[in-house]
Amino acid sequence: MLADLLVRDAYIYVDRSWEIASGWIAIKDRRVQAIGKSGEEPAATKVVSARGRLVTPGLINAHHHMYQNLTRSYAPVTNGTLFEWLTGLYPLWADLDAESVYLSTYIAMAELLMGGCTTSMDHMYVHPKPFLIDAQLRASRDIGFRFYATRGSMTRSVEQGGLPPASVVQGEEAILEDSVRLVEAYHDASAGAMNRVALAPCSLFSVTERIMVESARLAEKYDLRLHTHLAEDPQEDIYCQEVYGCTPTEYFERVGWASKRSWVAHYIYPSQDEIGRLAKAGVCACQCPCSNMLIGGGAADAMGLRARGMRVGLGCDGSASTDHASLWLEARTALLLGRFRNGPHSMSARDALDMATRGGAACLGWDDEIGHLRPGACADLVVWEMSDVALAGAHTDPVEAWLRCGPAIAGTTIVNGDILVEAGKPVLTGLEDVLREHAKHARRIQRLAA
Structure with missing residues (x-):
């Protein structure tokens, strides 16, 4: 076999139940073709030496708001609560257009690649202008990044008891029609797809009941995933009790979302009984530890959810609440938060x-094609780099050292068999131009003088 690409001399974490202390991975036709121990490598067109470093599957970002890197560390609301933060930033996000969304998506994907992420979703729920998700998909194609777009939405402005201004919300028919358009134009359910689309109303308190119900119906019709924020803040409980007469989870079940199609962001404040019901229904959750800790609204008990x-x-969550897009940092923070919450025996680096x-x-x-490196998986993987000083003395467990030492960066990031980060830097020829234009749009949106 002549492989297209060979990664050799690596400590390979294939998945939770398979690790190779000194091995190689052969890639052919954009798939993991074979894995073996050092000394048995096939010939390859291109060879990457890991030099004994840790190689893992590409990390997967299950919750993000990429456009928010246009308002990172925005001083007037940096230290606000969730609702204060949202109401302070919504008026700025009303100035988004297709070009600023393209630029912010491009930057977010470049940053994610540098942090070892090879697949990301994005929850784009602010729509002051049309075709914003089209711009995101264009950026993903330009880079070669595996991207799961989600058609987010909001219908309730401040006039209807919501938080955002009227300029960023939409009517029900516009949302549903555009959802169908995006799915029919871009959703690729085939094996090895680079672009998929899910439906993602922003939250239970930002859309009408009809949008929740109709999104579930469309998901059934087109065989789609569903995503939303759930049980993120105590104020959400108060809102749901006042408006719907039930808890957020009970409302989530009532509108037909408690199914294996759904995954939710945060899920910080459910009852134990509610956790059990959603777990049994097949609902998945995404913890966003850095964002939750910065906003100070609590964080999901990830290991507790897994135990049920x-x-x-x-997930990285919003780049204006986390202010970074490093899945390595999220994984490290998840490890620290889990052990701080439940004790030193509760969580390991392999759990994270x-x-x-x-x-x-x-x-x-x-999870049939990504998130692992078994033969047949998509060729998405990372060779991790850490300074020799940071690793001095760490000789027994490369996976534990990956999170306990640090910082770690992606020395080489491979997506779909293509090298997109090399020697720790993105291999993106247009990055400097995009950074320059991104700065112009960020200053415009933040109303800053040039």
């Missing part, structure tokens, strides 16, 4: 890595 049978992934790979793939309904 719920699959749990990791499993969440960042297989868990994220489960959220996207894609």
Whole structure:
């Protein structure tokens, strides 16, 4: 066999139940063709030496808001609560257009690649202008990034008891028609797809009941995933009790979302009984530890959810609440948060890595092809780099060292068999131009003088 690409001299984490201390991975036709121990490597057109470093499946980002990197660390609302933060930033996000969304998506994907992420969803729920998700898909194609777009939506402005201004919400028919358009134009359910589409009303308190019900109906018709924020803040409980006479989870069940199609972001404040019901229904959850800790609204008990049978992934969340897009940092924070919450025996680096790979793939309904490196998997993988100083003395367990030492960066990131990060830097010829234009749009949106 002549492989297209060979990664050799690596400690390979294939998935939770298979690791190779000194091995190689052969890639052919954009798939993992074979894995073996060092000394048995096939010939290859291109060879990457890992030099004994850790190689893992590409990490999977199961919750993000990419456009928010246009308002990172925005000083007037940096230290607000969730609702204060949202109401402070919604008026700025009303200035988004297709070009600013393209630029912010491009930057987000470049940053994710540098942090070892090879597949990401994005929850785009602010729509002051049309065709914003089309711009995101264009950016993903230009880069060669595996992207799961989600058609987010909001219908309730401040006039209807919601938080955002009227300029960023839409009517029910516009949302449903555009959802169908995007799915029919871009959703690729085939094996090895680079672009898929899910439906993702922003939250229970930002859309009408009809949007929730009709989104579930469309998901059934087109065989789609469903995504929303759920049980993120105590104020959500108050809102649901006042408006719907039930808890957020009970409302989620009532509108037909408690199914294996759904994954939810955060899920911080459910009851134990509610966790059990959604786990049994096949709903997955995404923990966003850095964002939750910065906003100070609590964080999901990821290992507790997993113990009840719920699959749990990791997400960066908004780039104006986390202010970074590193899945490595999210995984490390998840590990620290889990051990801080439940004790030193409660969580290991392999638990965090499993969440960042297989868990994220489960959220996207894609764990047959991504999130692992078994033969036949999509050729998405990362060779991790860490300074020799940071690793000095760490000789017994490369996976534990990956999160306990640090910081780690992706030295080589491979997506769909293509090298997109090399020597720790994105292999993107247009990146400097995009950064320059991104700065112009960020200053415009933040109303800053040039």
